[in-house]
Amino acid sequence: MWSRLVDSTAPAERVAAFRMCVGVFVLLYLAIRVPVFWDLATRSGTTFDGVGLFGWRDTPLPVSMIRTTVVVAFVSGVGMTIGYRFRATAPVFALAMLLLTTYRSSWGQLLHFENLFTLHLVLLAVSPAADAWSLDARRGTIARREATTYGLVMQVACVMVVVTYVIAGIAKLRIGGAEWMFGDTLRNHISYSAVRLELLGGDGSPLAGVVVRNAWILPPMAIGSVIVELSAPIALLGGRWRNGWVAAAWFMHLAIYALMLVGFPYPLFLIAFTPFFPLERVRDIDLRRWLPVQRQSAHSP
Amino acid sequence: MSRRSRSLVIVSVIAALFLPVLANRDSFPISTYPMYAGTRGTEVSFVTAQGIDADGSVVPLSLATIGASDDPLVVAGELRDVVRLDQADSRCRVIAGRLGARGGDDFADVEAVELVTERHDTVASLRGEDSLRDRTVHARCGVGG
Structure with a gap:
């Protein structure tokens, strides 16, 4: 690596x-x-x-x-x-x-x-x-x-993403301990966020009440989020490892937003994960492939 | 750039990012990312501002009225500091003034504003059960003079 x-x-x-x-x-x-x-x-x-x-x-x-x-x-x-x-x-x-x-x-x-x-x-x-x-x-x-100079920039950007997630995972183990994953901590954080919003004049997530009433789903989600954060370095391996981790991290942010209305826009809009991918290939995308009208006209005499 | 220099750059970046963790000191933009990392009980105290109508009933105010912001994290942090710094009276008057200035029918029944700390069982609240455990009024002020 x-x-x-x-x-x-x-x-x-x-x-x-x-x-x-x-x-x-x-x-x-x-x-x-x-x-x-x-x-x-x-x-x-x-x-x-x-x-x-x-x-x-x-x-x-x-x-x-x-x-x-x-x-x-x-x-x-x-x-x-x-x-x-x-x-x-x-x-x-x-x-x-x-x-x-x-x-x-x-x-x-x-x-x-x-x-x-x-x-x-x-x-x-x-x-x-x-x-x-x-x-x-x-x-x-x-x-x-040299190509290694540009490569270094992209790798440092990736390292910043990876280390950020690893530190967030370490924080949960260091501060919350095993209780964070196996106890009621996630349920309590979700309910805390919802009640705080309601007391400040807003509306909590409609899904918050659903998961709190079905709290069995939360420990697997808590364990999953810590695994996603601590396993961030596998994204540096590229290929399917990278794709799988980015998908998991994005889904984690989506779940956080859905349950707590706490949005992290940089990863939610996938911009945080762009340094992991060969972005320059965007210029090779042939948009006409997705335009059925033009494809038909290409086959017409 | 040599391989050694590139290695040094990457090691330096990793070390800088981990520095707050080693020092156990959160900051910005390098951080220990402690948000939602701690354990939390079901009973939590919240500082907020509430409208009070002629019957003495509580009328929830909007986030913009309470904090002139659309960010609940910021407003919650400000209100905690206001109580900590014993500035509840002045903040109460600011919120009441904001309410009076906005006009409209939304809060027409509100006669006073109270800046309070309420202790709730948050899980009970989401289950639709009675959740209020304690309520402390830090300041009360009239709306519209």
């Missing part, structure tokens, strides 16, 4: 496709969540509790700084995604998103669904991700690197 990690090769187009996937996802995420990020600027400072980059701060940042960062993130994000002046726009986008997501988690509640795409943005910012399929590349001034 180590050799697969270190000696892996990839075309520049694969890293470029990864850049575009992550860029489009984060831009859409930012666009949808912009009211949340925008309103961070005017939050009461009494509950501010800086983490990460802001661990040294006791007070919120100035309003203008937060709102400027939101605008800068949008502008640099578009540049990064299309590969325009990538060496400048990618680091600025990564830094802006790192600031915004860290700041958002600095109010007493760490939000764990923004970690992975933030890490991938940081990786892309220091990668040659605009050597192909970019406006910079169209100018023809970029020399291609």
